[in-house]
Amino acid sequence: MSVNMKECLEILKTGKALEEKTVRILCEKVKEILIEENNVQPVSGPVTVVGDIHGQFYDLLEIFRIGGDVGDTSYIFLGDMVDRGYHSIETITYLICLKVLYPGKITLLRGNHESRFISQQYGFYDEVMKKYGNINCWKYFNDVFDHLPLSALIEGKILCLHGGLSPDLKTIDQIRLIDRFQEVPSTGEGFSDLMWSDPEDIDTWAISPRGLGWLFGSKVTDEFNKINGLDLICRAHQLVMEGYKIWFPNQNLTTVWSAPNYTYRCGNAASILQINSDLSQKYVMFDEAKQKAKLSHYSKVVPYFL
Numbered sequence: 001m002s003v004n005m006k007e008c009l010e011i012l013k014t015g016k017a018l019e020e021k022t023v024r025i026l027c028e029k030v031k032e033i034l035i036e037e038n039n040v041q042p043v044s045g046p047v048t049v050v051g052d053i054h055g056q057f058y059d060l061l062e063i064f065r066i067g068g069d070v071g072d073t074s075y076i077f078l079g080d081m082v083d084r085g086y087h088s089i090e091t092i093t094y095l096i097c098l099k100v101l102y103p104g105k106i107t108l109l110r111g112n113h114e115s116r117f118i119s120q121q122y123g124f125y126d127e128v129m130k131k132y133g134n135i136n137c138w139k140y141f142n143d144v145f146d147h148l149p150l151s152a153l154i155e156g157k158i159l160c161l162h163g164g165l166s167p168d169l170k171t172i173d174q175i176r177l178i179d180r181f182q183e184v185p186s187t188g189e190g191f192s193d194l195m196w197s198d199p200e201d202i203d204t205w206a207i208s209p210r211g212l213g214w215l216f217g218s219k220v221t222d223e224f225n226k227i228n229g230l231d232l233i234c235r236a237h238q239l240v241m242e243g244y245k246i247w248f249p250n251q252n253l254t255t256v257w258s259a260p261n262y263t264y265r266c267g268n269a270a271s272i273l274q275i276n277s278d279l280s281q282k283y284v285m286f287d288e289a290k291q292k293a294k295l296s297h298y299s300k301v302v303p304y305f306l
Helices: 005-013 020-034 057-067 088-101 124-132 136-145 172-176 191-196 218-228 290-294
Strands: 040-043 047-050 075-077 106-108 151-154 158-161 205-207 214-216 232-235 244-247 253-256 270-275 281-286
Touching (some): 020 088, 020 136, 040 172, 047 057, 057 088, 057 270, 088 124, 088 136, 124 136, 218 232, 253 270
Parallel strands (some): 040 151, 047 075, 075 106, 158 232, 232 253
Antiparallel strands (some): 047 270, 151 158, 244 253, 270 281
């Protein structure tokens, strides 16, 4: 069975999920592409960096409206594409279609929600059951998640990842050596820390209240960037009410958040980060999509925690 990607994209834009057999074929196709990518996937500028989407599909379409179509513009998605929002299936399927159509123009990174354990608790599993009547597509998507790169490196100078740093990873080369083709582990080799860690106004390391990953500070960030010749670390993972936050005295780490009015009730702003070939940066703010007004039962969204 052949699949027309552009036809799939048009179906998804109407708010309809694709047939199960189509999803299976799409997932097999995208795994063939992802298996050839690196843990630290090299990316050339210009490129637009997108933070957490969390199943807010119509906001994803808004991002492409303001940032430009894939094919004309390159994108990096920093993970957490599923869970919490009502349209995780449409969101991840749309991004997979784009990856198959334009493999060199879109980079999809893994977040802590691209895992079996977390997505069973925060909405994605239940959404698949509701829309398909079985969990087959959830299994197909999680096989894809096991193939996603852990990070991207823009022009050798800007490291993009979902969460943050790890005391077990001093160099980018160590990230390259991780066996990523597995469920996100709770501990070990720094893999988990890349998904779960957060910056904090401290110098070095502290225990994270999330129960996984670490809190890391300015001194740790300065050292990692110096050792690896980086200008900036670009990450997501944390709700930022202003849409983005630049960290530390040297302004060498930034959080990009791309889910406006997160869980349909937080009232936060959202942004994308456009990085030019000369590595100059521009944050573009955007509001939630008007289509979201059609949604209901906001109160049933899982409370914010992870």
